[in-house]
Structure formats: structure tokens, C-alpha cells
Amino acid sequence: xxxxxxxxxxxxxxxxxxxxxxxxxxxxxxxxxxxxxxxxxxxxxxxxxxxxxxxxxxxxxxxxxxxxxxxxxxxxxxxxxxxxxxxxxxxxxxxxxxxxxxxxxxxxxxxxxxxxxxxxxxxxxxxxxxxxxxxxxxxxxxxxxxxxxxxxxxxxxxxxxxxxxxxxxxxxxxxxxxxxxxxxxxxxxxxxxxxxxxxxxxxxxxxxxxxxxxxxxxxxxxxxxxxxxxxxxxxxxxxxxxxxxxxxxxxxxxxxxxxxxxxxxxxxxxxxxxxxxxxxxxxxxxxxxxxxxxxxxxxxxxxxxxxxxxxxxxxxxxxxxxxxxxxxxxxxxxxxxxxxxxxxxxxxxxxxxxxxxxxxxxxxxxxxxxxxxxxxxxxxxxxxxxxxxxxxxxxxxxxxxxxxxxxxxxxxxxxxxxxxxxxxxxxxxxxxxxxxxxx
Amino acid sequence: xxxxxxxxxxxxxxxxxxxxxxxxxxxxxxxxxxxxxxxxxxxxxxxxxxxxxxxxxxxxxxxxxxxxxxxxxxxxxxxxxxxxxxxxxxxxxxxxxxxxxxxxxxxxxxxxxxxxxxxxxxxxxxxxxxxxxxxxxxxxxxxxxxxxxxxxxxxxxxxxxxxxxxxxxxxxxxxxxxxxxxxxxxxxxxxxxxxxxxxxxxxxxxxxxxxxxxxxxxxxxxxxxxxxxxxxxxxxxxxxxxxxxxxxxxxxxxxxxxxxxxxxxxxxxxxxxxxxxxxxxxxxxxxxxxxxxxxxxxxxxxxxxxxxxxxxxxxxxxxxxxxxxxxxxxxxxxxxxxxxxxxxxxxxxxxxxxxxxxxxxxxxxxxxxxxxxxxxxxxxxxxxxxxxxxxxxxxxxxxxxxxxxxxxxxxxxxxxxxxxxxxxxxxxxxxxxxxxxxx
Numbered sequence: 001x002x003x004x005x006x007x008x009x010x011x012x013x014x015x016x017x018x019x020x021x022x023x024x025x026x027x028x029x030x031x032x033x034x035x036x037x038x039x040x041x042x043x044x045x046x047x048x049x050x051x052x053x054x055x056x057x058x059x060x061x062x063x064x065x066x067x068x069x070x071x072x073x074x075x076x077x078x079x080x081x082x083x084x085x086x087x088x089x090x091x092x093x094x095x096x097x098x099x100x101x102x103x104x105x106x107x108x109x110x111x112x113x114x115x116x117x118x119x120x121x122x123x124x125x126x127x128x129x130x131x132x133x134x135x136x137x138x139x140x141x142x143x144x145x146x147x148x149x150x151x152x153x154x155x156x157x158x159x160x161x162x163x164x165x166x167x168x169x170x171x172x173x174x175x176x177x178x179x180x181x182x183x184x185x186x187x188x189x190x191x192x193x194x195x196x197x198x199x200x201x202x203x204x205x206x207x208x209x210x211x212x213x214x215x216x217x218x219x220x221x222x223x224x225x226x227x228x229x230x231x232x233x234x235x236x237x238x239x240x241x242x243x244x245x246x247x248x249x250x251x252x253x254x255x256x257x258x259x260x261x262x263x264x265x266x267x268x269x270x271x272x273x274x275x276x277x278x279x280x281x282x283x284x285x286x287x288x289x290x291x292x293x294x295x296x297x298x299x300x301x302x303x304x305x306x307x308x309x310x311x312x313x314x315x316x317x318x319x320x321x322x323x324x325x326x327x328x329x330x331x332x333x334x335x336x337x338x339x340x341x342x343x344x345x346x347x348x349x350x351x352x353x354x355x356x357x358x359x360x361x362x363x364x365x366x367x368x369x370x371x372x373x374x375x376x377x378x379x380x381x382x383x384x385x386x387x388x389x390x391x392x393x394x395x396x397x398x399x400x401x402x403x404x405x406x407x408x409x410x411x412x413x414x415x416x417x418x419x420x421x422x423x424x425x426x427x428x429x430x431x432x433x434x435x436x437x438x439x
Numbered sequence: 440x441x442x443x444x445x446x447x448x449x450x451x452x453x454x455x456x457x458x459x460x461x462x463x464x465x466x467x468x469x470x471x472x473x474x475x476x477x478x479x480x481x482x483x484x485x486x487x488x489x490x491x492x493x494x495x496x497x498x499x500x501x502x503x504x505x506x507x508x509x510x511x512x513x514x515x516x517x518x519x520x521x522x523x524x525x526x527x528x529x530x531x532x533x534x535x536x537x538x539x540x541x542x543x544x545x546x547x548x549x550x551x552x553x554x555x556x557x558x559x560x561x562x563x564x565x566x567x568x569x570x571x572x573x574x575x576x577x578x579x580x581x582x583x584x585x586x587x588x589x590x591x592x593x594x595x596x597x598x599x600x601x602x603x604x605x606x607x608x609x610x611x612x613x614x615x616x617x618x619x620x621x622x623x624x625x626x627x628x629x630x631x632x633x634x635x636x637x638x639x640x641x642x643x644x645x646x647x648x649x650x651x652x653x654x655x656x657x658x659x660x661x662x663x664x665x666x667x668x669x670x671x672x673x674x675x676x677x678x679x680x681x682x683x684x685x686x687x688x689x690x691x692x693x694x695x696x697x698x699x700x701x702x703x704x705x706x707x708x709x710x711x712x713x714x715x716x717x718x719x720x721x722x723x724x725x726x727x728x729x730x731x732x733x734x735x736x737x738x739x740x741x742x743x744x745x746x747x748x749x750x751x752x753x754x755x756x757x758x759x760x761x762x763x764x765x766x767x768x769x770x771x772x773x774x775x776x777x778x779x780x781x782x783x784x785x786x787x788x789x790x791x792x793x794x795x796x797x798x799x800x801x802x803x804x805x806x807x808x809x810x811x812x813x814x815x816x817x818x819x820x821x822x823x824x825x826x827x828x829x830x831x832x833x834x835x836x837x838x839x840x841x842x843x844x845x846x847x848x849x850x851x852x853x854x855x856x857x858x859x860x861x862x863x864x865x866x867x868x869x870x871x872x873x874x875x876x877x878x
Contacts, residue, residue, distance in 0.1 A: 095809075134758070136747035143742055144692025144757055145807075149680040193814055207680035208647075212690075212809055216819070220742055231811045231819070240679065241588040241646035251651075253583025303582055303659055308575035318583055319573070368584075370534075370651055371810065372670045375632055380655070380670070 074206065075151045078121040082427040085155030086288050086389050087263040087273065087363065090248075091204040094234035094367040094385065095211040096292065097219065098161075098197030098420060099226040106169040110439050112225045116158065117433035119221055123214050126151040143220070146213035152206040156214055158434045159200045159290055159422030174438060176281035178394050182291070182419055185405035194294045194418025197229045202290070202387065206239065230418070232294065234367025234385045247321060247329065250384055251368050252302055252413070254314050255321035258329055259352070261361055272361045275391045275423075283437035286426030288389040291397045294369070294418025297383040302413045313409045315350030323352065351410040360400045362390040383414065393421060513645065514590045517563040521866040524594035525727050525828050526702040526712065526802065529687075530643040533673035533806040533824065534650040535731065536658065537600075537636030537859060538665040545608040549878050551664045555597065556872040558660055562653050565590040582659070584652050591646035595653055597873045598639045598729055598861030613877060615720035617833050621730070621858050624844035633733045633857025636668045641729070641826065645678065669857075671733065673806025673824045686760060686768065689823055690807050691741055691852070693753050694760035697768055698791070700800055711800045714830045714862075722876035725865030727828040730836045733808070733857025736822040741852045752848045754789030762791065790849040799839045801829040822853065832860060 076084045101109060119129055123146075130141020165175035181196060201218060205211040212233070219228050236248040250256040261268045277285040302310070311317055311324060321329035325337045325345040333356050337345040346353045365388065371381040390396035405411070425435050515523045540548060558568055562585075569580020604614035620635060640657060644650040651672070658667050675687040689695040700707045716724040741749070750756055750763060760768035764776045764784040772795050776784040785792045804827065810820040829835035844850070864874050 132746070134746070136750075137745050139743050140692065140746050140749070140757070142692075143690075145688045145690050146676075147688065147692070147758070148683075148685060149676050150682075152677075152680045193812075207677045208674040209676040209688075209807065210680055212807075212821075216690075216738070216821075219819075227817060228812055228819070231809075233809055233811070235647040237585075237588050237648040238591075238646045238677070241591045241649055243589075244587075246587060249584045249586065249648075251582075251584050251655075253579065253581075253586070299582075299655070304578050306576050307571070307573070307579050310579070311575075318579070319586070368648065368651075370670070370672055372672070373632075373667055378666060380658075380667070382651075382655075 074153045075125060076153050076155050078124040078156070078428070079430055080427045081429075082274065082286055082288075083155075083157045083424055084124070084427075085157035085202055085204055086365075086424065087269055088153075088155050088204070089263070090236065090257075090365050090367075091153045091155070092206045092236050092238045093204065093208045093211045094232070094387075095203045095205075095208070095215045096232045096234070096385065096387075097201045097203070097215045098229040098231070099199040099201065099219075099222060100229045101164075101168070101198045101226045103225050104168050106171075106439070108225050109169060110433075110435075112222055113158075113434045113436075113439075115221050116218060117428060119217060120156040120158075120214075120434070123217065124151060124154045124156060129217055143213065143216055146210050149207060149210055152210040154203070154205040154210055154214060156218075157202040157204075157290075157424055159202075159287075159424035160435070160438075161197050161200060161420060161422050163196065164198045171438065174281060174283065176275075176284055176289075176423060177279045179281075179289070179421070179423055182393075182398065182401075182421060185401055185416065187405055187411050187415065188419070189415050189417055190419055191417050194230055194232075196420050197422075199226065200290065200292065200420060200422035200424075208233070208235070232369060232385050232418075234369045236367060250366070251297055251299065251370075251382055252310070252314075254310075254316065254318055255329065256366055256384070257364055258316075258321050259356060260364055263363070268361075269363075271391075272396075273363050273389050273391060279392070281423075284423055284426070285437075288391065288424050289393045290422045290424050291386075291388050291390070291393060292418070292420045292422070293386040293416050295384045295386050295414050296381065296417050298413045298415070299380050299382055305413075312347050312350060313413070315346040315352035324350075347409065349407045349409045351404070351408050354403050354408050355400060357403070358399065360396055362388045362396045362400070364388045389424070513592045514564060515592050515594050517560040517595070517867070518869055519866040520868075521713065521725055521727075522594075522596045522863055523563070523866075524596035524641055524643050525804075525863065526708055527592075527594050527643070528702070529675065529696075529804050529806075530592045530594070531645045531675050531677045532643065532647045532650045533671070533826075534642045534644075534647070534654045535671045535673070535824065535826075536640045536642070536654045537668040537670070538638040538640065538658075538661060539668045540603075540607070540637045540665045542664050543607050545610075545878070547664050548608060549874075551661055552597075552873045552875075552878075554660050555657055556867060558656060559595040559597075559653075559873070562656065563590060563593045563595060568656055582652065582655055585649050588646060588649055591644040591649040593642070593644040593649055593653060595657075596641040596643075596729075596863055598641075598726075598863035599874070599877075600636050600639060600859060600861050602635065603637045610877065613720060613722060615714075615723055615728075615862060616718045618718075618720075618728070618860070618862055621832075621837065621840075621860060624840055624855065626844055626850050626854065627858070628854050628856055629858055630856050633669055633671075635859050636861075638665065639729065639731065639859060639861035639863075647672070647674070671808060671824050671857075673808045675806060689805070690736055690738065690809075690821055691749070691753075693749075693755065693757055694768065695805055695823070696803055697755075697760055698795060699803055702802070707800075708802075710830075711835075712802050712828050712830060718831070720862070723862055723865070724876075727830065727863050728832045729861045729863050730825075730827050730829070730832060731857070731859045731861070732825040732855050734823045734825050734853050735820065735856050737852050737854070738819050738821055744852075751786050751789060752852070754785040754791035763789075786848065788846045788848045790843070790847050793842050793847050794839060796842070797838065799835055801827045801835045801839070803827045828863070 076088055122129055128142040132138040132141045162180050165172050203211045203214045247255040247258050261272055273288050275284040275287045316323055323331055323333045323346055325334060333346060339345055366384050366386045369385045374381040388397060426437060428434055515527055561568055567581040571577040571580045601619050604611050642650045642653045686694040686697050700711055712727050714723040714726045755762055762770055762772045762785055772785060772791060778784055805823050805825045808824045813820040827836060865876060867873055
């Protein structure tokens, strides 16, 4: 498992544990099944010369060099105390996949997570998947479109939805207290094709092709065990378009994420983001609860609203991002400030005021999306794929969203069309696999 | 029209002609109509203090500096002999819009192109649109999501489809000979929602948000005159993910574009890309004919095919991109080479052989696309948004595609679901506007 080329960074954490797992747990028959020879899917596997990792030793130096991806300083470790992709500064692109399991066997699910662990550790460290990328008679084990590309800060973050804890796998007693699909909020117009899922996988990278490659290969690996329920691509302005690294703007033209807590503040992260073992789910300690909402923007209506309406809607200036009445984007919201007629400068129904009261905080990680023209209306299907992380969905997202749904002036211009929640596992330690605290 | 800030590059070409045009041709009443005050749309306009350009002089230096986008060395001139975005090296992202005109008035169409000219010259030079970005009582004339971003090599390329020459505008005599929607090819499975359009606009940039911003603002400006028929986003690996600038790979994992002609070779471009005045359409001299095809890939099936099948399908090695039997990606195809049993090394039905015979050339400019999960099949809706430019669609694209449709082994793995052709105007000269050679 030593890299043959000096520009390929080895990831010892990634290699050893997974190799061990696979050699032990996956039989040759299973490998052939995964290899698609039985018509089912793709190969990734362990013993008998088909192993994902063992195989790399068999590649000649030149072919290995040609095949492997280019690791770089842009690499974010997969094995860590917490999963990457949560407090990691948001990369430029998102490819989010929701999966439904098609198996009733817990051991199949466990095996899927083991295979995903190994694959995620390889992809995030810039390596190709598997051993049949030079083997003429088998399907390539890596789909190849990321060959030669840098890791581009790829992160892959895994979580499970409430449906994961139904009767299929005998895990219902492990479901965290009050971890359920979100209640219905006023104004919701949810479409089933954008809701829910047994498993949620958030893939982020500074390159869209690298992100897509990861989701696609995870889906291949899942064949026969899980199917994709929905997938959402997202984007922000790229780092090259905004070298200053300022707060990105959403498609309403406003800065989005100004009020986010400081991810370098460990205490704040412990208070806001990381789950504790106090809600009946010890296995979630060090994990985080994710809420994902597909929020369509009524762009055509917004674009016809006067600037003052837009700014009153957000409670901030469009240009600077500063709260109304302040000059600096990061100035605290002065909720007491009034204009000469005694009216609050930051309107009572403005988005930023409602989102900031009660001291509720969460870590937002939103991406813009566009999905072409909505054939039904002839209007743009575009908006925000909102993701946030918190330690307690009930006390954080739900409390805030109930307030926003009731009175946010922004509701004139947006509609929530998709919704999902996922319990994102703690980080994977060396020798472990995704979800091993639960299984 | 002098920029107030030294980091904002002025575009004199862009400013003066458009300002002139607008001041002369657009009345205050029209401006108010466009301003959406009449409930129709957006403002962009000329006289009476609402002018798109005149207005910038009225902004205070500080607000101008805050609002304007950051021009940079990444700026590609809008005014030129040919339209930018054709032989310009392909940027990382695509946002393609097809529009249908809703007016029967040629003068309204002309005005639309004049407004688009002005807007495109501003956006490609990193400037905000219009004068109401600081005006409280009007809708902002720029939607704002690209504020502060670099130009990111933005190009905007305009063309008209065959339907533009029907009876509505009295231009049917100007239709180039044999410029029609493409004939039906074997295996086509076209969906009307991905076909045709009176006007095609190809927007490319190294940043997705910059590209989307441009399309969205062009659509706003068109309100009341044209509606978007379809929109397609596309991507390649980004320049940061592949600093070497090698040939990008498509979603089948193969390099795509290896055989493209050298865009620096003026003679080749004249022979392959730039239209002459010899097909009854003098106005197209220096323009180019674009073919766009939305090609869905049967990714799940491809991913289960052995590497040898994949390589025989393309006639190239996946790893290096070299023709089978050669080592170098750019080696010429040796169509005579045979293996020991006398079989052609590059199979007779391989994609590269079929695409290269008869000496037919065109300039390809393809992007990958993903559109989430196809609800009908549960499979990925992903593939290639193929764009090519040529001087003669009949002799170039159609001749080649008839051959590919008949026997290309790749047809097992792809299906053409969208199709459009656009006659892309010659470049806009200083003082002119898009399409002025036609009108």
C-alpha cells in the first residue's frame, strides 16, 4: 500500500483498517456479485485478488501513476474526531445524494458502510477506486472522470434518516429521542421526490466533477443494497471568482451566512453543533444533526421588488450585507434601534431579526441551485439548498423555522419544496468505519 | 462613463455605442414599462435619468465601488471581429439558454438585441447593470449575485434558430440556405422541452454564479419580448482541479475534445468554423453555425461494461486518451493498423474512427451535465451537452452524425434527447449591436 509515485500522498489511516475489514468480511462469491458479472453491480471487494486495496500493489508503477489522481495540499483528512464537511469551510460545490436501502439485512447495510468508508478515504485522498482500472476483461472499478484531478478539498459526510430506525434492522431502540422527519411548517409545499431518505450523503469539493464523481461511485457501490432517491447539485461563487473569500451571495443577491458561528471556536461548536450522548443515543456523541431544505426562490417576483423592500425583507443592506442602520457586515444586529418615527430600523418581520432572536444558533452551509426551467410554470427552478448542522433539531432548527414560517417577510419570495433530516455520525477513527458506533 | 475606481476596467467600446443607441431609441414611457412599474418587467433604459449607462455617472464613488464587479485579467472582450465564446478556450462552466420570442414586432426584437448588447458588454467587463442598484424605490437593475466577483472569463454568444425566419418578422428571405432544424437521426429520442428556440444564448465562465447571473439578467431584460424555453447548466473539471490544462474527461471517463482543430490556426478556423457569405446570407459572414445536442449517457450500463469494451467503443485508451495502438493522446488515428489476426486495431464501428473519416472537422465545445435523478427511471439524468461550431451544418455536423447514428458503437450507451441549431452572428463592432448585419 505504498504509493509508487512521490506526488501521490499516501493515506495510511485510510488504507489499513479498510483492507483488514474487507479481507475478513467479503467472500469471493460476493466480490463476483459486486463485480457486475452476475449483472448486479460493480465490484469492490476483498480477498482473492479482487481487493480494492490489495490490488493497487499489483498495478505497475507506470499504470498506477497514470491512473491515480493527484493528491495535493487541498486534501482534507477523512479519518478524524468529527466527520469532515461539517465545520470544514464550505467548498465551492455540492453534490448531495439521498439513498433508500433496498435490503432488509443489517449485515448488508454494515458492509455497505464498510465499502463506503474505504472508498471515501481513497477518494478524499486523491486515489482511484479499486483494481480493475487496467484490467481489460472487467468493468473499471473507478468511473474515471476524476482521473488526474486534484482532491479539490473533497469531503464526504454520511448520515441516516429517521426511516433508518424503522423495523427493518432492529435498530429502533437506538433512534435518538425526537429524531423524526420535520413537522409541517406553514407555507411548506413539499414534493415527495425531494424529501427524506434512509441515508444522506453530503459531498462537497472545490470542483464539480470531483464532487459528482464521488456521488456516482458511492451509488455504484451501493447497487443491490441502496438506490438513490434524489440528488441535488449546488454551487457558490468559486474561490477564483472571489479571491477575498468574502461571504457568498445567494441568488436573491444578498450575502448569506454572515451570522454563522465561528467554526474555530471549539466551545461554540460544542454548544451549537456537536451532539452529546444525552438524548438516548450514545452513538451520536461527536456527530451532528443535519437539516436539509430545498428552498425554491420566486426569482421573477423578487426581481420586480424595489430595493427597499428587499432590504426590509432581509433586515440588511444588499450592498454591504450590514444590518440596516449599521455600516459593517459583521456588526451585531441592533434590535432596539429605531428610525425618527419610532419604527424599528430592522423590521419586526425581517428575516435576520427573526432568525437571530432567542439566541438560537446553528451552523449553516447553504448552496445555490438551478435546475433549468420548470416546465409547469415556465419559470426558473432555482433557489437555495439549505443545509444546517446542530446538536438538537427540535431546539434549534424547528424552533427557528416555526418562527420564520409564521412571520418572515421573506416567505413572499420563497417556498420550501424539499426536506430531510439526517443524524450524521461522529468521525471515523483509524480502524473503524462509518456508523460503527451505531452497529 | 469613467470608472471611479482604479480596479474597475472601463470598456469604452461597450459604453459609447450602446449609450447612443439607447438615448435615441428608447422613450421614457418604455423605460417605465421595462422598469416593471407597469407590472411587466425590469428596467433598463435610456433617457430621463433611467439610462443604464448614464446612470452610473450619478452613483457616488463609494457606492459605485461597492456595487461594481471586479474586472481582471480574466476579461474577454465582447466587441471583436467574431463573437467571443466560439474559439475562446472553453471556460469551466456553461449556462445555455434558449428563448422564444413572444412579440411579432421586428422593432421590439431589434430593441431586445440592443439592450442585450449593452448588458453583455457591461457584464463581460465586470460591471453591474443599470442605475437603480442604490435606488430605494425601484427594483435593482442588476440582480446582484455577481457583485464583487471577477469577470471569470465570461463570454456571451448569441444566435438565432430557423424559427426566427418564419413569417413574423419579414426576414424569411434572409434565412441561410439549408439552415433548418436537424433531420431526424437514427436512435434520436428527442424531448420537445429540450429542443429548438428562436434565440440561443451560450454563456460560459470560469464561475457558475457569474454564468448564471448573466443568463438570469438577460432573461429579465427580455421580459415582455421573449421567454426562456429551456436552460442547461454544464461543467468541466475546473482549472484549479487540473492545473495542467489537459483535455477534460466526459462522464464516461474518457478524454473529450482531443481531436479538436487548433483555434490559433487562422486558416483552419476559416475553413472549419467561420461562415462565408456564400450561402445566401451575407449577414452571417464571420459568424458560425452552432449545433447543440443534449446527449444523455446510460451511465449505469456503461459502468458495467469491461474496460476493453469501453476502449473499443471509443477506439482510444481510457487512461491516456491515445488511439488504440498508439501511446500519445495526440497521435494521429492510424486507421490502417491491424492486430495479429488482421482485425483493425481501431474498430470499424468505434466512435473516434467514425468521427474522423472523410476529413470532416468541426469545433467541439462540450460540457458535462447532471440533472439529478430521472423520476421515471430512478437513474441519473447525466451526460454531455454537446456544442459544436462549423461553417456548414449540412456538410459538417449532419454528414458526421448520420454516420455515427448508423453505426457508432457508442450508441449503446448514449441517447440524444435534445437538439437545436443556431446561426451565431458575426462579432459586434464598436457602435453596432448583436444582429445588426441582419436587421
